[in-house]
Amino acid sequence: MNNLPKIALGAWAWGQGDVGGGDIFGNQYTENDLRPVFEYAVKNGLTLWDTAAIYGMGASEKILGSYIKDLPREDIIISTKFTPQISSDSKNAMEEMLNASLERLNVENIDVYWIHNPFDVEKWTPELIPLAKSGKVKSIGVSNHDLAQIKRVNEILNQAGLKISAVQNHYSLLNRSSETSGILDYCKENGITFYAYMVLEQGALSGKYDKNHLFPKGSQRADVYNDLFVALDPLLKELRTIANNHQVSVAQVTTTWAIYKGVLPLIGVTKKEQVDDALKTQNIQLTDEEVLRLESIADELKISTVREWEKEMK
Numbered sequence: 001m002n003n004l005p006k007i008a009l010g011a012w013a014w015g016q017g018d019v020g021g022g023d024i025f026g027n028q029y030t031e032n033d034l035r036p037v038f039e040y041a042v043k044n045g046l047t048l049w050d051t052a053a054i055y056g057m058g059a060s061e062k063i064l065g066s067y068i069k070d071l072p073r074e075d076i077i078i079s080t081k082f083t084p085q086i087s088s089d090s091k092n093a094m095e096e097m098l099n100a101s102l103e104r105l106n107v108e109n110i111d112v113y114w115i116h117n118p119f120d121v122e123k124w125t126p127e128l129i130p131l132a133k134s135g136k137v138k139s140i141g142v143s144n145h146d147l148a149q150i151k152r153v154n155e156i157l158n159q160a161g162l163k164i165s166a167v168q169n170h171y172s173l174l175n176r177s178s179e180t181s182g183i184l185d186y187c188k189e190n191g192i193t194f195y196a197y198m199v200l201e202q203g204a205l206s207g208k209y210d211k212n213h214l215f216p217k218g219s220q221r222a223d224v225y226n227d228l229f230v231a232l233d234p235l236l237k238e239l240r241t242i243a244n245n246h247q248v249s250v251a252q253v254t255t256t257w258a259i260y261k262g263v264l265p266l267i268g269v270t271k272k273e274q275v276d277d278a279l280k281t282q283n284i285q286l287t288d289e290e291v292l293r294l295e296s297i298a299d300e301l302k303i304s305t306v307r308e309w310e311k312e313m314k
Contacts (some may be wrong), residue, residue, distance in 0.1 A: 004048055005045060005046055005047060005048050006259060006264070006265075006281075006282050007046060007255065007259075007264070007265050007267055007278045007281065007282065008050050008079065008195060008264055008265070008266040008267070009046055009048065009050070009266075009269050009275070010049075010050045010051070010197065010266050010267060010268040010269070011049060011051040011060045011063070011064050011268070011269075012050075012051070012055050012060065013268050013270050014029060014034055014051070014055070014056065014060040014063045015029075015031075015056035015060050015062065015063050031063050033270075034063060034067075036272065037269055037270060037271060037272055037274075037275060038064075038067045039067070040275050041269065041278075042071070042075070044279055045279075046275065046278060046279065047075060047076050047077055048077040048079065049064060049068075049076065049077065049078060049079065050079040050168075050195070050197075050266055051064055051078075051079070051081075052080055052081035052083060052114075052116060053080065053081060053082065053083055053097055053101050054081070054083040054116065057086075058100070058104055061080060061101055061104040061105050062104045064078075065105040065106040065107070068105065068106060068107070069106035077111045077112075078105060078107060078111050078112070079110070079112040079113075079114070079141070079166075079195075080105065080114070081113070081114040081115070081116040081143060082094050082097050082098065082113065082114065082115055082116060082124070083097075084116070084117055084120065084124055085119060093127075094131065095127070098110070098113065098131060098136060098137070102136065108136070109135055109136050109138055110137055110138065111138045111139060112138070112139050112140075112141050112165065112166050113128070113131070113132075113136075113137040113138075113141065114141040114143045114168060115128070115141075115142050115143065115145075117143065117144050117310075118142070118149045121145075121149050121152050121156075122152075125152075125153050125156045126156060128157070128162075129157070129160045129162060132162055133160075133162075139165035139166065140157065140162060140163070140165055141164065141166035141167065141168055141195070142164060142166075142167055142168075143167070143169065143195075144168075144169060144170075144309070144310045144311070145167065145169075146181065146313045146314060147182050147183050150167060150183065151186070154190070163190075164190075165192060165193065166192060166195060167183065167187055167192055167193075167194050167195065168194075168195035168197055169183065169195075169196070169197070169310075170196075170197055170198045170305075170306070171196035171197070171198075171258070171261075172198055172199050172200070172254075172258075173205060173254065173257060173295065173298040174201055174205070174301070174304075174305045175304075175305055175306060176298075177313040177314070178194070178313050181313040181314050184262070184263065193264055194262075194263045194264065195264050195266050196261075196263040196264065196265050196266060197266040198305075199254060199255055199257075199258045199266070199267065200251060200254055200255070200267065200268075201225065202221040202224075202225070202268075203215070203221065203225075204225040204228070204229070204232065205250070205254045206251040207236070207239065207240065207243065207249055207254075208250075208251075209225070209229065210232070210236050211229040211230045211232075211233055214226045224307070225305075228305075231301055231303055234297050234301070235294070235297050235298050235301060236250070238293060238297050239294070242290050242293075242294070246284055246286075248280060248281075248284055249280075251274075251277045252277050252284055253286070255277065255278065255281040256281050256284040257286060257291060259282075260286050260291055265281075
């Protein structure tokens, strides 16, 4: 897609329910809490919003849909996902999940519709074709796919005159496997936008948390990251040093690193200050030396943050 903002905003932490804000992040944000955040972001030009049917089992889409229903459709870019693992046994399972997403989001089409996981490339990829040709899906993306799977999806789509427009994988200073495996190069060579999710490692690289300021217990991110903060200390110290030199926040430096790498960072937002971080990030310029230093320190840590729903790309 053309004219995308430099940063996409994510709504994974919006709403309660399984695989939602409370379960993953330990958040309890309501529709009323999040409306000012959404309106502030859109007012300032951050109009690309990413969600999924599985986030809160529809709760995230429903909240987002309640905000966008009164806006001109062309003012918002909507990205949502088909998750094979929660599909029905119906022969029209993908279309059914898409239609449910459309209803919750209060729209007639999706700008970017993703296959969330490479559960069965041969089965699910062809299901996208009639949906794209119907106009319900404007462009196609794949998430958590490795390079071979991405190429195979493109082969299937190409036979129908379609193509992948976007790839969305976990990509951060702690997980650069989409870079080392050649996925980033493939995307650049084929005009595919790479969305980097978990750039901030769910807040672990935001500067708000460290070995002395842990995630509150009771969420998946606390279970994953709290035991890593001691090891992460050298990287967080370097991020703070660079942030101080530029007079910006650690979260802004971490996100700017992703922009430097030529990808579209996907940043989850639940507060206005997180939107401010995203806005300010667009004006920061890191030096080659700063990027190399961050990557060298991160690589030396040898910390894996590959999560249970994904894999390291090879």
